[in-house]
Structure formats: C-alpha cells, structure tokens
Amino acid sequence: MSNSPLTPSEALDLKRQFLAPCVGHFYDQPAVIDQGKGVWLYDTEGNQYLDLFSGVSVNHLGHANPAIVKAIQLQSEKLSNMTTIYLTEPALRLAKELSEICPIPETKVFFCSSGSEANESAVFFATNANGKPGILSLSHGLHGSTHATLSMTGLNFWKGYLKHPDSRCHHGPSPECLRCPVGKNKSSCSAECTEKLEEVLSANPDIGTIILEVLPGNGGILEAPTAFFEKIQQIISKYHLTLITDEVQTGFGRTGTCFASERYDLKPDIITIAKSIGGGIPMGAVLVRSDIVDQFKFPRASTFGTNCIAASSALAFLKEIKRLNIFEHVQLLGDLLKQKLQSIHSPWIADVRGLGLMIGVELCEPENSESPPAIELTNYVLEEMKNKGFLLGRGGALRNVLIWQPPLIIEWEELVTSVEAFKDILSSWETKAR
Numbered sequence: 549m550s551n552s553p554l555t556p557s558e559a560l561d562l563k564r565q566f567l568a569p570c571v572g573h574f575y576d577q578p579a580v581i582d583q584g585k586g587v588w589l590y591d592t593e594g595n596q597y598l599d600l601f602s603g604v605s606v607n608h609l610g611h612a613n614p615a616i617v618k619a620i621q622l623q624s625e626k627l628s629n630m631t632t633i634y635l636t637e638p639a640l641r642l643a644k645e646l647s648e649i650c651p652i653p654e655t656k657v658f659f660c661s662s663g664s665e666a667n668e669s670a671v672f673f674a675t676n677a678n679g680k681p682g683i684l685s686l687s688h689g690l691h692g693s694t695h696a697t698l699s700m701t702g703l704n705f706w707k708g709y710l711k712h713p714d715s716r717c718h719h720g721p722s723p724e725c726l727r728c729p730v731g732k733n734k735s736s737c738s739a740e741c742t743e744k745l746e747e748v749l750s751a752n753p754d755i756g757t758i759i760l761e762v763l764p765g766n767g768g769i770l771e772a773p774t775a776f777f778e779k780i781q782q783i784i785s786k787y788h789l790t791l792i793t794d795e796v797q798t799g800f801g802r803t804g805t806c807f808a809s810e811r812y813d814l815k816p817d818i819i820t821i822a823k824s825i826g827g828g829i830p831m832g833a834v835l836v837r838s839d840i841v842d843q844f845k846f847p848r849a850s851t852f853g854t855n856c857i858a859a860s861s862a863l864a865f866l867k868e869i870k871r872l873n874i875f876e877h878v879q880l881l882g883d884l885l886k887q888k889l890q891s892i893h894s895p896w897i898a899d900v901r902g903l904g905l906m907i908g909v910e911l912c913e914p915e916n917s918e919s920p921p922a923i924e925l926t927n928y929v930l931e932e933m934k935n936k937g938f939l940l941g942r943g944g945a946l947r948n949v950l951i952w953q954p955p956l957i958i959e960w961e962e963l964v965t966s967v968e969a970f971k972d973i974l975s976s977w978e979t980k981a982r
C-alpha cells in the first residue's frame with residue numbers, strides 16, 4: 549500500500565483486517581475523513597461535508613478552532629503529561645473554572661480521560677458517600693463501556709450481549725412519549741411512567757444513587773415533559789437518592805444552557821462531563837459536591853487525568869464559548885431548526901424533538917399506531933445525505949432516529965441547506981414507496 553491518502557476501499561480493508569469487529573461505522577460506503585475546518589469536513593477524495601454530528605457531540609466549536617489549536621501547540625511544546633502525582637498549572641486552573649461554572653454548590657473536580665471513566669468514578673463517589681450499593685438508571689440511557697457503566701446503560705443495542713451485568717444496577721423506564729404506556733401526550737402528561745421507578749425503588753431499598761441523561765442522545769433524543777423531572781426531583785427527596793446527571797453529550801451549551809439539567813431546574817449532586825470539554829483532546833471529569841467527595845479518604849487517580857495538553861485545550865475551549873456567546877446562539881438556532889423540521893409534512897416522520905442543537909427526527913412506518921421503526925428509510929436517508937454532503941447522526945433504542953447535533957458555531961443558512969436536502973431525500977423515498 550502506498551503512502552498516498554487511503555481510498556475508501558483501502559480503508560475498509562484495513563479496518564476489516566486490523567480493527568476489532570465490534571467497532572462499528574456508519575454507511576455502506578463510508579468516506580475516509582481526512583481534514584476539518586469549522587463546520588466542514590473533507591475526505592481523502594476531496595469531497596466536502598457539512599458536519600451535523602460533531603463526532604458525537606465532541607466538536608462544539610467545529611474543527612481546528614484557531615484558539616484551541618494554538619493552546620494545544622503551545623502546551624505540547626512545553627509539557628504534556630505528568631499524571632496526578634505532580635502539580636501542574638493547566639489542570640488546577642481548569643478545576644477552578646469548572647467549579648465556578650458548575651451549578652452544584654462548592655464543586656470539586658476529579659479529572660479522568662473519558663465519559664465512561666467519569667461515570668464509573670461518579671458512582672464510586674456516590675455509593676461511598678451514601679453507603680448504599682444500588683444504582684438506578686433509565687431504559688434509554690447510555691453511560692459507557694466499562695463493566696459498571698455498561699450495566700447502567702439501558703439500551704440493549706449496546707449492552708444486549710452483557711451476560712453478567714453488575715448486580716448493583718437496576719433499571720426503570722425513560723419517558724418515551726411517542727409510545728406512552730398510558731396513552732398520554734405532552735400536554736396531558738402527569739409523568740405516570742415515574743410510578744414504575746418508584747416500584748423499582750420500593751423493591752430494592754439498597755438503591756441510593758440515580759444516574760440519568762437529561763436528554764438521552766444515543767437513546768434517540770428523548771425530550772421529557774417538565775412533569776417528568778418535577779416527579780424525579782420529588783422521588784429523589786423521598787428516597788434520599790444521590791443524583792448524577794450524565795452531561796457527557798449535553799454539557800457546555802449543547803441544549804442552550806451550560807448544562808441540560810439547568811433547563812429543568814434539576815439539582816444534581818454530581819455532574820459528569822467528557823466529549824466536548826477537551827476541545828477534541830480526550831478528557832473526562834466528575835464535578836461533585838465537596839461534602840460527597842471529601843468523605844472519600846482513599847487514593848484514586850487516572851494517569852492522563854490532569855493531562856496538560858487536554859487541560860490547556862479545555863481552558864481555550866471554555867474561553868471561546870464565552871467569547872462567542874454560544875449559549876444564546878444555540879437557543880436561537882435550536883428553536884428555528886426544530887420548527888423547520890416540524891414543518892415538514894411526511895407520514896414517515898413520527899416525531900421531532902429535542903433541545904438546543906440536539907434534535908431528533910424519529911422515522912416510523914406510516915399508518916400504524918404501534919409506530920414500528922422505518923429502518924430501511926433511516927439507512928437510505930443517512931446514506932443519501934452523506935452522498936449529498938451532509939453527515940447526520942443516528943440513535944434511538946430502535947435505531948430509527950436521525951440526529952442533528954452539529955457544531956454549535958453552525959450558521960442558520962447551513963442548517964437550512966441540510967433540512968432542504970433531507971426534504972428532497974424524503975420525497976424521493978415517498979415516490980419510490982408509492
């Protein structure tokens with residue numbers, strides 16, 4: 549094989565030969581992404597794509613943001629990684645900033661390198677502090693790939709093969725309004741689905757911790773009615789639970805506020821972050837109320853946790869989101885995008901939902917009250933959107949939800965082109981289906 553850029557078929561050959569087969573990829577005919585600038589991506593064959601998934605909610609400021617690139621360059625020439633046993637400046641400055649941003653009073657920070665590690669550490673601190681081993685999580689959550697976090701994950705797509713889940717983990721239903729078990733809609737909802745959570749809690753008095761994604765991403769952007777979180781907060785008080793909100797996807801403005809929990813006035817004791825915070829460099833962290841973590845008297849570390857390059861990149865990232873006033877931009881564009889997608893009339897669109905720039909479009913077979921997933925159509929739209937230069941995301945327990953989760957710096961005109969392309973592709977499908 550030459551040193552010239554990989555063609556898609558060479559890349560697929562290498563993947564089949566050398567990558568673990570459990571590592572999936574989108575598309576029958578995937579492109580080899582080679583470069584990124586702002587909201588644009590380029591493959592090895594010179595094709596341009598509008599990034600509408602941000603590497604699964606990582607690239608909030610798009611690709612190659614100059615301030616982040618500069619911070620990474622400067623820091624990598626100076627010092628890269630010393631681990632937690634030495635004091636280094638970027639991580640300490642970052643801990644102070646995160647503590648000031650975080651809505652939890654007197655936040656302390658534990659740094660690590662990924663979302664899984666952050667959630668694993670969060671339940672470690674929570675269960676240690678409340679003295680109860682049991683953990684409650686929701687059916688559409690995804691919390692990571694370690695044994696405990698995969699056991700906390702509700703989605704069968706990810707954990708279906710887990711033969712020996714961690715016995716501390718219990719599950720209750722997510723608010724799946726499209727298939728509401730009691731036939732309510734958002735305006736008539738009194739969050740009856742939370743009764744099932746109470747049943748799980750009553751049957752398992754060893755549960756002291758609840759972990760949830762406020763807006764489950766991989767679970768299909770399940771936007772809950774306000775009533776759901778009001779009930780959750782009441783249940784937390786009634787059963788004296790420690791609340792962990794997993795903001796790995798939703799943190800730092802994705803839903804229009806710094807953290808999605810702020811949109812519902814939830815009061816987490818612990819917030820976990822990863823993905824976007826590192827500005828493209830691996831980083832995770834637990835933001836935890838000091839009285840919880842102060843009780844943990846044993847040593848705990850993470851080799852790359854206080855990585856100087858990641859921390860410098862994160863500091864530049866936080867400065868940029870402030871300078872660009874990004875939360876307001878997200879609120880404005882998010883509402884417009886949702887309205888524009890909701891205005892499309894197609895019998896195949898069962899639901900459009902989400903907050904900020906995290907919007908899902910659920911595709912179902914038409915004229916069927918059970919809302920069976922339109923998988924073939926979902927595959928078709930994803931592939932055709934890619935062929936037209938738009939990289940959308942995908943999720944949902946049934947894998948039939950298209951996801952708009954673009955870099956937060958995207959402009960309205962760019963979003964409009966993606967919705968127009970989606971409409972055309974949907975029309976071509978409807979014509980074929982007739």
Ligand SMILES: Cc1ncc(COP(=O)(O)O)c(C=O)c1O
Binds near residue numbers: 664665690796
């Ligand atoms: C909400 C959520 N939590 C945790 C994780 C795990 O993060 P990581 O892949 O960095 O371990 C993910 C990954 O997609 C996620 O979406």
